[in-house]
Amino acid sequence: MARILVTSAIPYINGIKHLGNLVGSQLPADLYARYMRGRGHEVMFLCATDEHGTPAELAAAKAGKPVAEYCAEMHAVQAELARGFRLSFDHFGRSSSPQNHRLTQHFAGRLAENGYIGEVTEQQVYSSADGRFLPDRYIEGTCPNCGYDKARGDQCENCTKQLDPTDLIDPRSAISGSTDLEVRETKHLYLRQSLLKAKLDAWIDAQSDWPVLTTSIAKKWLHDGDGLQDRGITRDLSWGIPVKKGPEDWPGMEGKVFYVWFDAPIEYIAASAEWAQQHGHPDSAWRRWWRTDEGAKDVRYVQFMGKDNVPFHTLSFPATIMGSGEPWKLVDYIKSFNYLNYDGGQFSTSQGRGVFMDQALSILPADYWRWWLLSHAPENSDAEFTWENFQASVNKDLADVLGNFVSRVTKFCRSRFGEEIPEGGASGPEETALIARLSARLVAYQTHMDAMEIRKAAAELRAIWVEGNEYLQAAAPWAAFKTDPERAAAIIRLSMNLIRVYAVLSRPFIPDAADTLLAALKTENRDWPDSMPNALAVLPAGHGFSVPEMLFGKITDEQREEWQSRFAGKRG
RNA sequence: GGGCCUGUAGCUCAAUUGGUCAGAGCAGAGCGCUCAUAACGCUUUGGUUGGGGGUUCAAGUCCCUCCGGGCCUACCA
Numbered sequence: 001m002a003r004i005l006v007t008s009a010i011p012y013i014n015g016i017k018h019l020g021n022l023v024g025s026q027l028p029a030d031l032y033a034r035y036m037r038g039r040g041h042e043v044m045f046l047c048a049t050d051e052h053g054t055p056a057e058l059a060a061a062k063a064g065k066p067v068a069e070y071c072a073e074m075h076a077v078q079a080e081l082a083r084g085f086r087l088s089f090d091h092f093g094r095s096s097s098p099q100n101h102r103l104t105q106h107f108a109g110r111l112a113e114n115g116y117i118g119e120v121t122e123q124q125v126y127s128s129a130d131g132r133f134l135p136d137r138y139i140e141g142t143c144p145n146c147g148y149d150k151a152r153g154d155q156c157e158n159c160t161k162q163l164d165p166t167d168l169i170d171p172r173s174a175i176s177g178s179t180d181l182e183v184r185e186t187k188h189l190y191l192r193q194s195l196l197k198a199k200l201d202a203w204i205d206a207q208s209d210w211p212v213l214t215t216s217i218a219k220k221w222l223h224d225g226d227g228l229q230d231r232g233i234t235r236d237l238s239w240g241i242p243v244k245k246g247p248e249d250w251p252g253m254e255g256k257v258f259y260v261w262f263d264a265p266i267e268y269i270a271a272s273a274e275w276a277q278q279h280g281h282p283d284s285a286w287r288r289w290w291r292t293d294e295g296a297k298d299v300r301y302v303q304f305m306g307k308d309n310v311p312f313h314t315l316s317f318p319a320t321i322m323g324s325g326e327p328w329k330l331v332d333y334i335k336s337f338n339y340l341n342y343d344g345g346q347f348s349t350s351q352g353r354g355v356f357m358d359q360a361l362s363i364l365p366a367d368y369w370r371w372w373l374l375s376h377a378p379e380n381s382d383a384e385f386t387w388e389n390f391q392a393s394v395n396k397d398l399a400d401v402l403g404n405f406v407s408r409v410t411k412f413c414r415s416r417f418g419e420e421i422p423e424g425g426a427s428g429p430e431e432t433a434l435i436a437r438l439s440a441r442l443v444a445y446q447t448h449m450d451a452m453e454i455r456k457a458a459a460e461l462r463a464i465w466v467e468g469n470e471y472l473q474a475a476a477p478w479a480a481f482k483t484d485p486e487r488a489a490a491i492i493r494l495s496m497n498l499i500r501v502y503a504v505l506s507r508p509f510i511p512d513a514a515d516t517l518l519a520a521l522k523t524e525n526r527d528w529p530d531s532m533p534n535a536l537a538v539l540p541a542g543h544g545f546s547v548p549e550m551l552f553g554k555i556t557d558e559q560r561e562e563w564q565s566r567f568a569g570k571r572g
Numbered sequence: 573g574g575g576c577c578u579g580u581a582g583c584u585c586a587a588u589u590g591g592u593c594a595g596a597g598c599a600g601a602g603c604g605c606u607c608a609u610a611a612c613g614c615u616u617u618g619g620u621u622g623g624g625g626g627u628u629c630a631a632g633u634c635c636c637u638c639c640g641g642g643c644c645u646a647c648c649a
Contacts, residue, residue: 408608473613
C-alpha cells in the first residue's frame with residue numbers, strides 16, 4: 001500500500017466555475033484519488049478556495065458585502081457544488097484560514113532568513129477615488145501605439161503591444177473610471193527565485209516523465225530572455241495575509257499583505273492542517289504527508305492543474321519550498337491540462353457563455369458530466385464541448401452500452417429465475433474466453449489510470465463494458481434457457497457478477513451510478529478485482545438483487561436544442 | 573515579435589517514440605438477435621496522415637518551408 005497525496009489547483013473565489021475549470025483540475029484529481037483509494041492505497045486529496053487578491057475585493061464590493069463575508073458565502077457555494085459533482089476531497093479548505101496565515105508567514109520568515117527575500121521600492125499607480133493601488137490591468141486608457149481607447153495598463157488588446165501603465169494616454173481606473181490617479185512610491189518584497197534558477201532547472205530536468213505541457217512551460221520561464229525573474233510577493237491590499245516574518249512584524253511592511261500567488265500554493269499544506277484540526281488529529285497527522293523528516297518520505301505527491309497554473313507550481317512554489325531550507329515535500333508529478341472550449345469559442349465567465357457548474361447539475365446528474373468531461377479531457381490539446389457530441393457520447397456509452405447491459409441482464413434474470421442469482425450449470429469456453437479478455441483489459445485500464453492517461457482509461461473502461469454485451473450475444477442465455485435452463489443460469493450468474501465488477505471499476509468515473517448498481521446487487525463488496533475469475537464469483541447463487549431503476553436516461557433532441565440556445569449567451 | 577503545442581476517416585481521438593496492408597468509437601451501409609433503455613452483436617464503406625521539399629532500406633513519426641488552429645509571454649488569478 002502506497003501513500004498518495006493529491007491536490008487540485010484551488011479555484012478562485014469570485015464566482016461559480018464553468019466546466020472548463022472543472023475538467024482542468026478538480027475532476028481529474030478526483031478521478032485519480034478515487035482510483036487510488038479503490039486500489040487500496042492511502043490517499044489524502046486536498047483542495048480549497050483561493051480567496052485573496054484584487055478580484056475578490058472587487059467582487060465583494062459589487063455584491064455589497066464585506067470581503068470576508070463574501071468569501072465565506074462563496075466558499076460554501078463552491079463546496080456545495082463540489083459535493084454535487086461528487087468531488088471526494090478529504091478536505092476543501094480556504095486560503096484565508098488561520099493555518100494558512102501561519103504557514104505563509106512562516107515560509108516568508110524562513111525565506112528571509114536564508115536570503116531569498118529582497119525589498120524593492122517601486123512606483124505604482126494609486127487611485128484616490130478607489131482608495132487603492134491599481135494593478136496594471138485595472139488601469140485603462142488610450143494606447144500610445146494604435147490609439148485604441150480601451151487599452152489596459154499591461155497590454156493593449158487591440159494591437160497587442162506590451163505597455164506600462166504610465167504609457168497610457170488619459171489613464172483612468174477600470175474600476176471607477178476615475179482619472180484622479182497618481183504615481184506613488186511603495187515598497188514590496190520580492191521572492192529572489194533567480195537565485196534558485198540552477199536548482200530549479202536541474203529539478204525540472206530530472207522530471208523526464210512529466211507531460212511536455214508541464215516541462216515546456218517551466219523551461220520557457222527558466223530560460224526565456226534574462227531567465228527566471230524575481231517576483232513580487234506582496235501587495236498593497238487590506239484583504240490577505242498580513243506580511244510578517246514568522247510570528248514577528250516586518251518593519252516597513254505594515255499594512256501590506258502577501259500576494260495571492262505566494263499564499264495560494266501554501267494552502268495545499270495548510271488545508272491538511274485544517275483537515276487535522278477539524279478531525280481532532282494532532283499536527284503529526286498532517287505533517288506526515290508533508291515533512292520528509294516526519295514520515296512523508298514514502299508519499300507520492302501528484303498535482304492537477306490547468307496550463308495557466310503551471311509556472312507557479314513548477315517554479316514559484318518549489319522555490320518557496322527549496323528556499324525555506326526545510327524538508328517539505330516537493331511535488332513528484334504534475335498533470336496539466338489544456339483548455340476546454342465551448343461550441344466554437346471559449347467558455348466565458350464574464351459573458352456567461354458555456355455551462356457553469358450549478359447549471360450543469362440543474363439539468364443532469366453529475367455522472368453524465370463526469371463521464372463526458374473525463375473521457376474528453378483536454379490532455380494533448382484544447383478540446384471542445386458541443387451539445388451534439390455530449391448527447392451522442394453520453395447516450396451511447398452510458399445508456400446503451402452500460403445501462404442497457406445492466407437492464408437486459410437483471411430483467412432477464414427476474415423474468416426467468418426470479419430476483420436472486422440462479423444456481424446450477426457450468427461455465428464453458430465462452431466464459432474462459434471472456435475472462436481472458438477482461439483480464440487483459442483490466443491490466444490496460446490500470447496501466448492508463450496509473451499513468452493518468454485519462455482518455456485512454458475511459459476508452460478502455462468502455463471497452464470493458466462492451467465485453468459484456470458481446471458475451472451475452474455469443475452465450476445467448478435466452479436461447480439456452482429453452483433447452484438447458486442450467487446453462488442459462490450459469491451465464492446469468494456470471495453476468496450478474498460482471499455488473500458488480502463494472503460498478504467497482506467504473507466508480508472513479510461515475511460514482512453515483514456505481515453505487516446504484518451495488519445497492520441493486522445488495523452488496524457492499526467494492527474490492528478491486530485482483531483476479532477476474534475470483535472477482536466474478538463474489539456473488540453466489542441464491543444472492544438476492546433488485547432490478548435497478550433505469551441507470552441512465554437518454555438526452556433527447558428537444559432537450560439538446562433547448563440547452564444549446566439557453567447556454568449560448570448571457571446567463572440569467 | 574519570440575517561444576511552445578497542434579493539424580490523422582464526415583465527427584472525436586489512437587498509433588509501443590523511425591519498422592508489416594495508419595487503427596478505434598460515433599455517424600453511414602448491410603446482415604443477425606429478440607434478453608434489453610427502437611437497445612445489443614457481426615460485417616462493411618471511408619484517409620496521398622494540412623500543402624510542398626528533404627534525410628533514410630524504411631517517415632504520421634526526424635529536418636526545412638508554406639498554410640490553418642490554439643496557448644504562453646511574468647502586476648488577473
